[in-house]
Amino acid sequence: MFHSTQGVQGPDPVAFPSGEADATAGGTPILELRDIRIEYKGHEVVHGVSLAVQRGEVIALIGPSGAGKSSLLRSINFLEQPSAGQILVNGQLVQGQSGSRGAIARNKSLAAHRRDVGMVFQQFNLFPHLTALENVVLAQVHSLNRSKEEAVARARQELAHVGLTGHEDKYPAKCSGGQQQRIAIARALAMDPQLMLFDEPTSSLDPELGVEVLNTMKRLASEGMTMLVVTHEMHFAEDVADRVVFMADGAIVEEGPAEQVMLRPSSERAKTFLSAVRGR
Amino acid sequence: MIESILAMVPDFLPGLGISLLVTVASLALGLPLGILLALGSLFAGKPLKFTCIGLVELGRGVPGLIMLYLVYFGLPQMGVVMDALPAAMIALGLMTGAYTAEIFVAGFRAVPQGQWEACGTLALSYWKSLRLVILPQAIKIVVPPLIGWTIMLFQATSLAYAISVPELMSRAYNYASVTFEYALAFTLAGFMYLAVTLLGLWLFRRASGRRRSAATSRAAVLAGA
Known part of the structure; x- marks a missing residue:
């Protein structure tokens, strides 16, 4: 289902990944998307998007609803199956897998890829029947085959990392939204991901609780974690991201260093969007 | 009047015991069957999936009495002969399998x-996702509708009267046919069914500490309980 493409020829103007925005540019990108296309029921929602992410880079994906930001992000770990295109991690092509949930879960190389890519969801998706600690332990033991002791120690460490020492034995339902999202971040970090994906991590939180999560993310960024963040938090995009990618109608319209895209966008579409969200 | 009711009770109690026994045995047979049919109709490959869905629809579509007659009178024609009591357990167990599969x-x-x-992004295998994450949540969700089914099943054991299982309904009928106290006998039997049902519900509420999360009530609605 994946076909190789030489160069990128999307129907819309697609900005080429330059990698120059990042200080550590050079060498193989940690993640490279080549001409990714995503369809829903025969209707294409992402029209051939290419993007390269360097190690340690923080990229904010912004744009209006329906732009295909979340679909693109979710395709990186195959929660959405791209209809065409290639995904490379450290220069290695990741083989996709179509078919049932079982078939996808049984694909060993895809499982290895998913262990390398951490994901944080808008709705947290914590396991409600497990405590905070157990949420962080589960996949370490059952996916990474760590010993129980090692996993528990690591879980405590990651929960402390996101500022939740003392909340280990709480169930998600007893935690605030901000705490739940930080547990979800700890759960992803405990897998030692090379790259973290955030799908609107603060969109279902009160602004006050969103701040806790954003601060945690800022700290991760400062520690050198590679992050791809779909967000409506313009301050985060401006202050924390190295690079901002503006998407509309299933394509990248504009991308570049954060201050350039956020303060001096060149495309009309980005100008309209940014002045609209800032004018709120 | 009170005296004549009290005189009936010792006669009815063994029947009640058999009704409860049939209920428990049908559940023991039917619940594992229901889980298997549910897993099959949700997650199996196409031939098995449609077989499971077909069996569930068949089991739900056929009246309990016909199921009882098929097992008790029908199977002997194929060389499978059994007593009325195990026949009732099997027939009602099959019915339980079909109905609880839907739940x-x-x-x-x-x-x-x-x-x-979330399981997918953590690269948990399919069966570990099912066993460690999905199943524990699904079980919690299905408890209220399963309680509902258990009550229906307990009352449906009265159908076993038709194949002469000496359960509560048979006892009441036999008593009445000798004494002609039909109204009294069936009223007492009805009250005994009611009493056990209410006691069961009360025990369940106590055990669950009246904790009903939004998820369980939503699922109860979905399952039609």
């Missing part, structure tokens, strides 16, 4: 899609 299916479906996605 389990609804329970599995009520676990949010995001739970599967």
